[in-house]
Amino acid sequence: MSESEFDSVLDFFTPLRREKHQYVIQEGEDVNREYWVIKGLLKSYVIDPNGKEYIVQFAMENWWITDYYAFLHHSKASMHIDCVEPSELLYISYENREKVRKEFPKMEAFWSHKTKFGYASLQNRILSLLQDPAKERYEKLIRQYPQLAQRVPKKYLAAYLGVSRETLSRLYL
Numbered sequence: 001m002s003e004s005e006f007d008s009v010l011d012f013f014t015p016l017r018r019e020k021h022q023y024v025i026q027e028g029e030d031v032n033r034e035y036w037v038i039k040g041l042l043k044s045y046v047i048d049p050n051g052k053e054y055i056v057q058f059a060m061e062n063w064w065i066t067d068y069y070a071f072l073h074h075s076k077a078s079m080h081i082d083c084v085e086p087s088e089l090l091y092i093s094y095e096n097r098e099k100v101r102k103e104f105p106k107m108e109a110f111w112s113h114k115t116k117f118g119y120a121s122l123q124n125r126i127l128s129l130l131q132d133p134a135k136e137r138y139e140k141l142i143r144q145y146p147q148l149a150q151r152v153p154k155k156y157l158a159a160y161l162g163v164s165r166e167t168l169s170r171l172y173l
Contacts, residue, residue: 001106009107012100013090018083024065025081031070033091037063040087041151045159046079055160058084058148064114084152134163 059065067077101108158168
């Protein structure tokens with residue numbers, strides 16, 4: 001993509017700054033934005049009726065995040081997304097994303113590529129949650145994303161791995 005094409009694509013995005021613990025999406029809201037992380041760290045999560053948090057995804061620099069089901073189906077969010085660190089984001093609306101896809105075929109190819117790899121990563125995460133012992137899930141996470149453990153509070157790592165904070169501390173740290 002040429003620099004002028006890239007600049008034209010950027011015109012479809014809007015910058016957004018959020019502070020630590022500030023929401024980007026709250027459960028029950030309409031979702032019409034996809035976010036690209038320029039700087040910072042976010043988490044998407046659900047909270048069960050007992051108040052327990054389950055982290056679905058982290059997103060750090062150069063990662064994308066939204067409630068994709070709600071984004072693609074023009075529906076209400078089924079999860080929360082908030083900032084673990086102060087964050088600088090670029091967001092694109094669903095309508096603008098569709099315009100970019102039509103006007104810039106290279107972006108369509110880019111999003112297709114990112115979607116395939118994101119899907120494969122999610123599939124591996126689900127299989128790991130179903131099949132691997134907690135210690136192996138932790139070790140895989142640290143191998144794949146070593147910087148994440150330095151940036152994320154242990155309670156968030158535990159919520160992502162499906163273990164208690166105490167179990168994580170006792171077994172791994």
